[in-house]
Amino acid sequence: MTTQLNKSKGENMGLPTLNDYLILEKIGTGSYATVHRAVRKGGNREVVAIKCVDSTILSKSAIDNLLTEINLLQILKHNNIVEMKDFFWHEGRIYIVMEYCDGGDLSSFIKRKSQLPETICRKFLQQLALALRYLRSHDVCHLDLKPQNLLLTRKPVLTLKVGDFGFAQYLSTSESKFTMCGSPLYMAPEILLRREYDARVDLWSVGVIMYECLFGKAPYSSSSLEELVEKIKSCKTIEIPKGCSVSPECKNLLMSLLKHDPNERLSFDDFFAHEFLDLAHAPTEENHEKAIALIQSAVKADTEGDIEEAFHLYSEALRYFIPQLTNEADHDRRKHLRVRVNEYINRAEKLKAMCMAGNSGKLESSGRKELLQGTSFGYQELRILSKSTTDMASALEMGEVGEQYLAEGNYDLALEKLRACLGILVPLINKEPPGRRRELLNQQIEIWLTQAESIKGLLATRAVDDSPKESKHLQDQCVLQ
Template identity: 25%
Template sequence: MPLFGKKDSGKKVRKETKDGCEKQPSIDEKYVIKELLGTGAFSEVRLCEHRETAQQYAVKIIDKKALKGKEDSLENEIRVLKRFSARRSDGTGVGIGPLGPGQTDKPPRFAHPNIVQLLETFEDKSKVYLIMELVTGGELFDRIVEKGSYTERDASNLIRQVLEAVDYMHEQGVVHRDLKPENLLYYSPAEDSKIMISDFGLSKMEDSGFMATACGTPGYVAPEVLAQKPYGKAVDVWSIGVISYILLCGYPPFYDENDANLFAQILKGEFEFDSPYWDEISDSAKDFIRQLMCVNVERRFTCKQALAHPWISGNAASSKNIHGTVSEQLKKNFAKSRWKQAYHAATVIRQMQRMALSGGGGGGGGGAYGRSASRISNAAAAADGTAPAGSDQDQQQQQQQSGTAGVGQTDSSASSSK
């Protein structure tokens, strides 16, 4: 059965018109598919070029056979991406080829400059093709390490762009649910490049108001998700708080070699601003992080409140160069870190239940919770990238749900081997 309920005809898709059945161009007729950019569990991402305009894009190619039984996940991802993409009057992506007779570019009703665009889709008997905006600037942490200078103001500007994009998503009723540095990409190699949010594989339309499915990436997931409580948009704000923390010191606010202990730390929501790493960071930055990483969901900032905070909207962010400290810690703690693993939070929650560690976040962390300098320096050595000891089915499910990080990059499951 076709994934989208359409009749397959090789790579041809037929569209009913007033004149009868009109044959639409196949992906091969419209694009030249080029070199491999990245691979994932059930997909690969390649460079592609529009045959008429020579404009380059990224195409995510999903294997239907590998996707069997998980079609809903891909359909959800496409539905979310289409919500944020500008469209032409005939449904094709804005800027995809020259305008045809009677064709116009619709205003970008839901498009946002910091959200990777889905431009059009194709389907044949064996594969689904997503034509995506090409993003070539690289991952967030890699760019910071490569920079010669980096300040609080730089971090503030990055987080402001993320907040604006996520606030826009929330206004449209979408929760990302997997915000993390690997999903924040620079649009181009230019020094002043904007940041882009990608990978909507776990995103969800907030139609019913609250969600309950445990998902996300360990280290960035909000306490209410781990506590298996109904949750909403606030989970994205927590994740932005974690990212903000890392951007200012180079190491995570919560860490433990054991995932159950890590989750117990997050449930308590206790973190520190360690000396000497935070000595030069402004009080405003610390207050901003506290407001985003608040365990009490009712007291946690919304994106709009975060955008109004002086560290984002004012001049509170310091201009002191912190590149040396931050880049050193990023290289130590994220080179081969398990934080780059893309496995389902539900896997570890099941482990916690078996170990009687679920719920109120009881203990387990022991002395590992302390934010000593030795803990920070040893984090990279301890993080061997080993996935949790859940079932193969658990890990396979999460890998399948990994979304469109491909837009010029590998998806999450591939980037862990970087």
């Protein structure tokens, strides 16, 4: 990597120089660097951001950090990471040419709105999580995650991008460091208290950013560093501000990230798999292919008369298609996709009504015919066998209520009841001895798990109506910095 950097010192080798750019305006100033908006001369006159660093006033460690940042940015290429396009050295200054983010940073975005709705917070966190998942795949730890370092672009759609890798290092969850780095307000307790730490410090920072998005301020906002340290030392309980409310999934993620003890903090794998983020259905090319495959399977099942299977497949496909639709910037493609999605929604609703009415069609798919035909009698037998276990009996009643809400189209309450009953039944089956009751209970859990997943697909369809308004709201709140 050192050789690669040294090559960029020569200005007579066809490499970029400051003369290749037209400087337009200064857009940022730091202790040893300034950032300018500029236009590349010739060609498509691309707008870029140029970070100018005065290397003559930097310490050796600061120069090392800068070179590490450049080397990392040469490697890291992801839609949610600010791209480095060029770099060059001239007369004691280092110039880093970056992708220009026309939406400013997340800090300014939050200040304009005071606090962000949970839906918008989820969008930003999902994009941040995608970037972090990519960084973890390269064993890179950012070490300075904060709203000021999360930049926004408005075209083709509003997108969050992680920037400023000045403190970033190669660091896994099994390696440890002691070096003090980052911004105190977003710094994990183990760094602030000068203890050994690993890559999990980034997760604490994500928790603070999430808190600030939702409530407009950091959880340990303080008037001085000493006050901040004292709050951290005392492990002061982090609470949701009075008068504010968030969904159970949102609160669970927030509080799981903001654990003072890194061993109790959410792991990266659990963070990426968390229900609130739903990365599994994020608008990526890979997930678009999954959606198409699911629709093909749904149409096949529908054609064969297996309406139960077709309903679940359509519902699951919608969980992939809706984020794709809300994220599509091209007007024509969006219009075409909206027509297709509306068709899938309508068909899923019709199939659901047929399922609820007991019209099971031909039901010729392997295993499902027997499962559905045995549901009524098997369920009644399970109810009788569960009478001796109060928790199980109560959970089965909740499940019945959930199915009734589903039949009525009240998806929120249906999902709430099914989640509640499954939250009781799943742990119970792990303790259940082999036998008829375990067999019936396992069968019923599978049915309700599938129904819960289908309801999530139907709930996701709300975004079809909400997305244009929300998209405009996001754009209106985002201003040039």
